[in-house]
Amino acid sequence: AKKLGKNNYQFFTPEMNSAAQHYLKLEHHLRRALELDELVLHYQPQVKIDSGCIIGMEALIRWHNHALGIVMPDQFIGLAEETGLIVPIGAWVLRTACEQARAWQLAGMPIRIAVNLSGRQFHRFQDQRQLLDVVLDVLKETGLSPELLELEITESIMMHKLDTTLDTLNQIKKLGVRISVDDFGTGYSSLSYLKRFPLDTLKIDKSFVKDICTDANDRAIVSAISAMAGQLKLELVAEGVEDQNQLDFLGGQQCNYGQGYYFSKPVPAEQASVLLRQSVLL
Ligand code: C2E
Ligand code: CA
Numbered sequence: 001a002k003k004l005g006k007n008n009y010q011f012f013t014p015e016m017n018s019a020a021q022h023y024l025k026l027e028h029h030l031r032r033a034l035e036l037d038e039l040v041l042h043y044q045p046q047v048k049i050d051s052g053c054i055i056g057m058e059a060l061i062r063w064h065n066h067a068l069g070i071v072m073p074d075q076f077i078g079l080a081e082e083t084g085l086i087v088p089i090g091a092w093v094l095r096t097a098c099e100q101a102r103a104w105q106l107a108g109m110p111i112r113i114a115v116n117l118s119g120r121q122f123h124r125f126q127d128q129r130q131l132l133d134v135v136l137d138v139l140k141e142t143g144l145s146p147e148l149l150e151l152e153i154t155e156s157i158m159m160h161k162l163d164t165t166l167d168t169l170n171q172i173k174k175l176g177v178r179i180s181v182d183d184f185g186t187g188y189s190s191l192s193y194l195k196r197f198p199l200d201t202l203k204i205d206k207s208f209v210k211d212i213c214t215d216a217n218d219r220a221i222v223s224a225i226s227a228m229a230g231q232l233k234l235e236l237v238a239e240g241v242e243d244q245n246q247l248d249f250l251g252g253q254q255c256n257y258g259q260g261y262y263f264s265k266p267v268p269a270e271q272a273s274v275l276l277r278q279s280v281l282l
């Protein structure tokens with residue numbers, strides 16, 4: 001900070017100013033992204049490790065903007081949450097993902113579709129009592145079987161406003177929709193919520209899978225999570241599987257499912273359909 005006088009500081013350096021300008025530009029474009037049809041979903045397979053069959057697809061958002069190019073979610077989800085744009089964007093994601101999953105279901109490929117719900121997105125929805133309504137509407141309009149929809153929440157969701165959150169999740173669960181915990185092991189919540197919340201799946205965060213072949217601590221953590229998930233009758237998906245060695249280790253644990261570049265990067269719907277048709281033949 002540049003000192004201008006006694007107790008006067010100028011906090012904006014030229015670099016900060018351009019970062020702020022970039023943010024404003026991003027916001028300006030994001031406000032119009034939905035109406036201009038600039039958002040796209042890519043799909044990444046979730047694979048049963050022993051058979052190699054695809055059992056699900058995770059929907060991951062991308063933003064194609066004429067001025068900004070391809071923008072990845074880590075660069076705009078935070079902004080979408082701050083501005084509240086995450087509510088309409090999240091509803092669009094849910095509807096588009098469920099339409100796609102319904103199309104796959106009708107084509108004889110009834111796989112699960114996993115949709116991300118960020119913490120701030122969840123609570124914004126919940127404040128407006130919209131989340132349950134949106135899920136209900138989308139299931140009704142698309143005709144997708146509820147058990148083919150899985151909502152990926154994070155540990156942080158379960159730490160805030162415990163009673164209302166639990167209530168909302170129980171209602172969603174009652175519809176038959178599945179609930180999974182994303183990035184499992186990276187949050188600060190206690191394990192007690194694992195029995196308190198209506199969960200179906202844990203997704204081991206990719207940071208634990210990355211060095212699984214060389215790091216004894218990561219192996220111990222993944223083994224422990226696998227054993228626990230087995231006891232609690234929760235399905236377990238390992239994220240960020242990139243090579244055969246990681247897969248071999250995971251296969252030896254009670255970890256039945258994997259997701260990662262080893263199987264496929266997230267791809268557009270067309271390519272995902274090709275992967276699915278190949279998987280049906282396995
Ligand atoms: P996530 O839910 O943990 O998604 C997994 C991320 O890991 C994705 O990044 C995916 O492309 C990447 N990934 C998959 N396999 C591998 C691998 O083998 N190695 C490595 N290093 N990475 C892998 P992506 O698509 O950039 O998404 C980043 C995050 O943005 C997601 O993390 C999720 O938290 C958020 N996000 C994406 N789409 C949505 C959405 O529709 N709504 C909300 N609320 N958040 C979303
Ligand atoms: Ca996820």
Ligand code: CA
Pocket residue numbers: 182183203205206239
């Ligand atoms: Ca994750």
Ligand code: CA
Pocket residue numbers: 183
């Ligand atoms: Ca994440």
